[in-house]
Amino acid sequence: MTGQAQWLRTLEQHRHRQAQEREAVGADWKASGYVFTRPDGSPIEAATLTRHFNALLHRAALxxxxxHDLRHSAATLLLEQGVELVVIKELLGHAHIGVTATVYAHVRLHLQRDAIDLLGNALRNPTQPTARSDDGDEPPVCAASVR
Incomplete structure (x- = not known):
């Protein structure tokens, strides 16, 4: 089973458990609109979430x-995978792209350095294939050395 299929199955199981909780509570169910709630549907308290999260980290020896660092890590990984900044801004719910650009500037600088290194390698070794496939849209790489 792929990772994505496993996550989907886990979320479906959670939805089923939550439906059972909703049925058991009946009219006292508090429809908060959240995916993860207390057994009565009310939001999970921040302190409770932190306590459970820290226990999981401890058990996993992490x-x-x-x-909140999970949010930052997810956004960083998305940016490193080439997801556009505007998409990450929307996922994070930032009102302005400038906020996202400022918070993740260090990642963008790292990606820029990687791009320059990739360009340098291509210029030093023009006969070596680059990571990108030739789709016919780009002009061929010149084999003349640049000085």
Missing amino acids: RRIRF
Whole structure:
């Protein structure tokens, strides 16, 4: 089973458990609109979430991080995978792209350095194929050395 299929199955199981909780609580169910709630449908308290998250980190022998750091890590990974900044801005709910650009400037600088390194390698070794496939839209790489 692929990772995506596993996550989908896990979320479907969660939805089923939550439907059972909703049925058990009946009229006292608090429709918060959240995916992850307390058994009565009300939002999970921040302190409770932090406590459970820290327990999971401890059990997995991982260093302590803030729960919010997961959001930052996800955005960083998306940016490193080439997802456009505007898409990440929308996922994070930032009102302005400038906020996203400022927060993730260090990642963009790293990606720019990688791009320059890739260009340098292509110029030093013009006969070596680059990571990108030739789709016919780009002119051929010149084999003359640049000085």
